[in-house]
Amino acid sequence: MNENWALFKRNLFEFWKAFRRNKLGLLGGFLVLTAILAATFAPLLTPYAPTEVIRDVNGRGLTFAPPSVHAPLGTDDAGRDIWSQLIYGARVSLAVGFLAGFIAMFIGSLFGILAGYFGGRIDNLLMRVTDVLLVIPDLPLMLVLVATLRQMDLHVSPLVVLVFVIGLLYWTSTARLIRSQVLTIKERQYVARSRAIGAGHVHIIRKHILPQIMPLIVANTVLIISTAILIESGLAFLGLGDPTQPSWGAMLNFAFDRSAVTNGAWWFYLPPGFAIVWVTLGCVLLGNVLEDMLNPRLTAHHLESNQNMIAIQKREGE
Amino acid sequence: MNKKLFVLSLLVLLSLILSACGGNQPAAPAATNAPAATELPSSILRIGWSGKPDTLNPAYAFLSESYTIFHLIYSTLTTQSTDGSYVGLLAQDWSVSADGLTWTYHLKDGFIWNNGEPFTADQLVWAINAIMKDTEGWATLSSYTAGFKEVTTTDATTIVIVTEYPIANMDYRTSFLYAFYPPDFEKFSTAEELQNFGNDAPIGTGPFILKNFDKDTGVVLLDANKEYVDGAPKIDRLIFQTFDNTDAMVQALKVGDIDMLTSVPASAFETVKGFENVKTTAIHNSYFYELIINSVDPNNDPAPTGNPALADPAVRLAIAHSINKQDIVDIVFQGLAAPGDSIIAPAMGGGFWHDPNIKDIPFDTAEANRILDKAGYVLGSDGVRTKGNLRLEFRLQFPSTLSVYARIADMMADWFKQAGMKANPETMDEDSLIASTTAVGDYDLVLWSWEPDPDPDFILSVLTTVQFLEGGWSDSGYHNPAYDQLYLDQQQLVDKTARQQAIWKMQEMIFNDIPYSVLVYEDLLQTYRSDRFTGFIESPLGIESTQSLLNVEPIK
Numbered sequence: 001m002n003e004n005w006a007l008f009k010r011n012l013f014e015f016w017k018a019f020r021r022n023k024l025g026l027l028g029g030f031l032v033l034t035a036i037l038a039a040t041f042a043p044l045l046t047p048y049a050p051t052e053v054i055r056d057v058n059g060r061g062l063t064f065a066p067p068s069v070h071a072p073l074g075t076d077d078a079g080r081d082i083w084s085q086l087i088y089g090a091r092v093s094l095a096v097g098f099l100a101g102f103i104a105m106f107i108g109s110l111f112g113i114l115a116g117y118f119g120g121r122i123d124n125l126l127m128r129v130t131d132v133l134l135v136i137p138d139l140p141l142m143l144v145l146v147a148t149l150r151q152m153d154l155h156v157s158p159l160v161v162l163v164f165v166i167g168l169l170y171w172t173s174t175a176r177l178i179r180s181q182v183l184t185i186k187e188r189q190y191v192a193r194s195r196a197i198g199a200g201h202v203h204i205i206r207k208h209i210l211p212q213i214m215p216l217i218v219a220n221t222v223l224i225i226s227t228a229i230l231i232e233s234g235l236a237f238l239g240l241g242d243p244t245q246p247s248w249g250a251m252l253n254f255a256f257d258r259s260a261v262t263n264g265a266w267w268f269y270l271p272p273g274f275a276i277v278w279v280t281l282g283c284v285l286l287g288n289v290l291e292d293m294l295n296p297r298l299t300a301h302h303l304e305s306n307q308n309m310i311a312i313q314k315r316e317g318e
Numbered sequence: 319m320n321k322k323l324f325v326l327s328l329l330v331l332l333s334l335i336l337s338a339c340g341g342n343q344p345a346a347p348a349a350t351n352a353p354a355a356t357e358l359p360s361s362i363l364r365i366g367w368s369g370k371p372d373t374l375n376p377a378y379a380f381l382s383e384s385y386t387i388f389h390l391i392y393s394t395l396t397t398q399s400t401d402g403s404y405v406g407l408l409a410q411d412w413s414v415s416a417d418g419l420t421w422t423y424h425l426k427d428g429f430i431w432n433n434g435e436p437f438t439a440d441q442l443v444w445a446i447n448a449i450m451k452d453t454e455g456w457a458t459l460s461s462y463t464a465g466f467k468e469v470t471t472t473d474a475t476t477i478v479i480v481t482e483y484p485i486a487n488m489d490y491r492t493s494f495l496y497a498f499y500p501p502d503f504e505k506f507s508t509a510e511e512l513q514n515f516g517n518d519a520p521i522g523t524g525p526f527i528l529k530n531f532d533k534d535t536g537v538v539l540l541d542a543n544k545e546y547v548d549g550a551p552k553i554d555r556l557i558f559q560t561f562d563n564t565d566a567m568v569q570a571l572k573v574g575d576i577d578m579l580t581s582v583p584a585s586a587f588e589t590v591k592g593f594e595n596v597k598t599t600a601i602h603n604s605y606f607y608e609l610i611i612n613s614v615d616p617n618n619d620p621a622p623t624g625n626p627a628l629a630d631p632a633v634r635l636a637i638a639h640s641i642n643k644q645d646i647v648d649i650v651f652q653g654l655a656a657p658g659d660s661i662i663a664p665a666m667g668g669g670f671w672h673d674p675n676i677k678d679i680p681f682d683t684a685e686a687n688r689i690l691d692k693a694g695y696v697l698g699s700d701g702v703r704t705k706g707n708l709r710l711e712f713r714l715q716f717p718s719t720l721s722v723y724a725r726i727a728d729m730m731a732d733w734f735k736q737a738g739m740k741a742n743p744e745t746m747d748e749d750s751l752i753a754s755t756t757a758v759g760d761y762d763l764v765l766w767s768w769e770p771d772p773d774p775d776f777i778l779s780v781l782t783t784v785q786f787l788e789g790g791w792s793d794s795g796y797h798n799p800a801y802d803q804l805y806l807d808q809q810q811l812v813d814k815t816a817r818q819q820a821i822w823k824m825q826e827m828i829f830n831d832i833p834y835s836v837l838v839y840e841d842l843l844q845t846y847r848s849d850r851f852t853g854f855i856e857s858p859l860g861i862e863s864t865q866s867l868l869n870v871e872p873i874k
Binding site for chain 2: 051052053060061063077078079147150151152157158239242243244253254256257258259261262263264
């Protein structure tokens with residue numbers, strides 16, 4: 001146990017040493033981490049509750065007020081603090097993004113592993129399902145699904161509907177990616193040997209295949225989360241989110257519904273837009289770097305650092 | 319895919335910055351565009367609206383945009399004037415017999431169809447009879463002829479309508495019985511054939527003639543009827559244009575692509591007011607927003623699922639005390655509405671029907687707390703009052719169609735908290751909400767709105783018991799036999815003052831029992847280019863009313 005812990009600590013340290021050198025990765029990590037921290041400590045960071053109406057001395061609501069001492073980012077059409085909504089909105093947007101991302105990752109990995117490992121009819125069946133979902137345009141399908149599900153009187157929050165629709169539709173690329181990896185891994189000699197010894201399918205998948213593709217899954221999940229956040233914002237902007245929860249997409253929806261553009265209230269729609277860019281950019285950068293680092297197949301030689309590689313190439317070029 | 323996401327993020331960023339820059343630009347293009355319009359050979363009034371007619375066939379038109387067009391191309395016996403009273407249009411004068419069963423109309427001279435033929439009384443009688451006898455085919459107009467027994471001409475200029483029972487709102491009904499050209503509508507044998515008819519080249523006697531209606535884009539083109547009997551319109555052409563996005567519509571007015579908007583969102587009104595060469599109008603209207611409190615009979619089948627505490631009059635009164643209507647007006651409607659009290663707005667019918675004796679329940683959470691204390695609801699440690707099994711926690715549902723509802727719901731939840739009640743706002747698809755309110759009663763509190771007819775009859779019918787039991791319009795489940803009886807009585811009170819008294823009593827019942835808490839009456843907000851046109855008549859009918867469009871003239 002102790003040995004394992006030490007090994008894990010060493011691995012983590014090594015990883016950090018490598019990660020630290022990558023500027024873009026660090027930036028991505030910073031962007032994502034700040035968003036998570038803001039969501040976690042929202043009550044400490046905000047001067048108002050997200051639904052609280054800010055009033056002037058006469059008790060009238062300050063609607064469409066530009067940024068000032070009272071409201072650091074101004075107020076919206078109902079006189080509520082944009083900054084507080086933005087920070088609380090991180091909770092909703094991140095929660096939907098992460099939950100949907102994990103669901104998608106789980107389904108994608110399961111389909112990918114099963115199809116790749118067992119092959120034959122199972123592969124055919126699962127991949128045809130994947131293909132069908134892959135060729136249907138995502139956004140229109142989601143629009144129709146969300147709208148239909150909301151009519152079905154399910155007595156669940158619209159956010160739950162969003163999480164499941166995004167999660168249940170966004171796993172196709174993951175499944176294909178994982179399947180191709182599993183296909184190569186299962187042909188390796190040590191897998192064949194353990195099968196010869198008599199290891200069962202579950203054992204082989206757990207002990208030999210999963211550890212090999214885990215890095216790929218992790219990197220892919222981060223990327224899917226960014227897509228999920230973008231999609232959630234898009235659907236909420238189109239009015240399919242939960243207007244009682246201040247997600248970033250819902251803020252944009254209100255901004256355009258309540259004539260923020262006509263009123264010149266840029267402080268109403270720019271901050272949620274920036275917030276979406278902040279988190280998705282962070283996830284994309286982080287995901288790309290993780291993919292590079294964790295997937296040995298993407299680096300030419302895992303013993304060489306980037307600088308050495310360039311040096312070698314240069315020498316060869318000369 | 320990763321690269322795509324990265325580029326996408328950058329694009330989003332870029333477009334946000336660009337849109338921010340565009341928001342505050344001055345109205346420079348307006349001045350350069352204006353002269354171009356006056357150079358055209360004829361004067362064209364271009365009207366922007368967010369809807370479009372569903373069909374131009376009066377037998378099967380449901381949207382109010384269709385009726386705006388009908389009123390421009392067809393004439394009716396009577397019409398509502400801009401002060402809310404009814405005046406003759408085809409009719410010179412009219413009278414009713416002492417028993418209230420026989421109505422005699424004397425027609426004006428000189429109406430001609432826009433194909434040149436003279437209009438005759440027989441043709442109008444044919445039209446009304448067609449509606450009366452084919453209630454299935456004339457689905458949308460047949461309610462206006464309900465109770466008609468016989469329609470005949472006695473001479474070339476006199477029409478007599480005999481009814482089965484006295485009809486109180488006859489003037490209102492005859493203002494929707496269009497004189498349409500019989501050859502256009504004679505050829506149909508089944509209801510389906512009639513309803514599928516597009517009526518794309520209608521022949522009418524109204525002040526405007528339809529030139530073109532594009533069903534896809536919604537553009538309606540109308541030319542002035544230069545032969546119109548009451549004086550030709552002072553403009554030559556009308557164009558109605560549909561906009562999907564209100565911001566785009568407002569911008570189109572600002573730069574001068576359109577001359578008039580039939581509706582401006584409250585949130586944009588102050589900004590539009592500041593535009594150069596643009597005049598805005600805000601008129602009190604009878605459109606109202608209400609909080610529906612579940613009033614379904616507990617013995618109903620299926621049993622309602624509403625919180626049983628809502629049956630307690632004390633709880634209803636406490637809820638009414640916990641609504642700050644002025645705050646809703648100021649914040650959600652930017653001051654462009656009036657606090658509401660009765661289901662009949664003061665703006666309806668020129669103020670004749672609204673009960674002036676109703677004194678609204680003031681916003682006072684201290685009083686709400688007192689009432690609930692006295693009724694035995696004890697404040698729990700979680701801030702919610704309880705009494706035995708009753709707990710004052712409610713679902714507060716609202717349709718997802720308008721963002722206004724979400725704003726009101728959030729504010730209401732805050733006020734309820736101050737009185738020891740809890741409201742959980744929840745958005746619903748409008749169809750699901752209709753399904754759970756009508757005939758079932760699966761809700762506690764619902765935010766919604768009504769656009770009443772010009773006559774009080776319809777909105778009063780919404781709260782009758784029969785409308786709930788038969789799956790009609792009732793979304794509150796209100797059941798009061800005295801109210802139902804008064805509703806039937808007022809339908810037959812041809813004497814206006816007697817009808818007014820009955821309707822006042824009905825309003826007081828609703829006000830005291832609180833199946834609806836009427837929140838606000840929304841103003842009718844419109845705007846037009848004052849540098850191009852003048853003479854719009856401001857009234858609850860809107861500046862697009864026939865009277866207004868007849869009066870509008872271009873500025874030379």
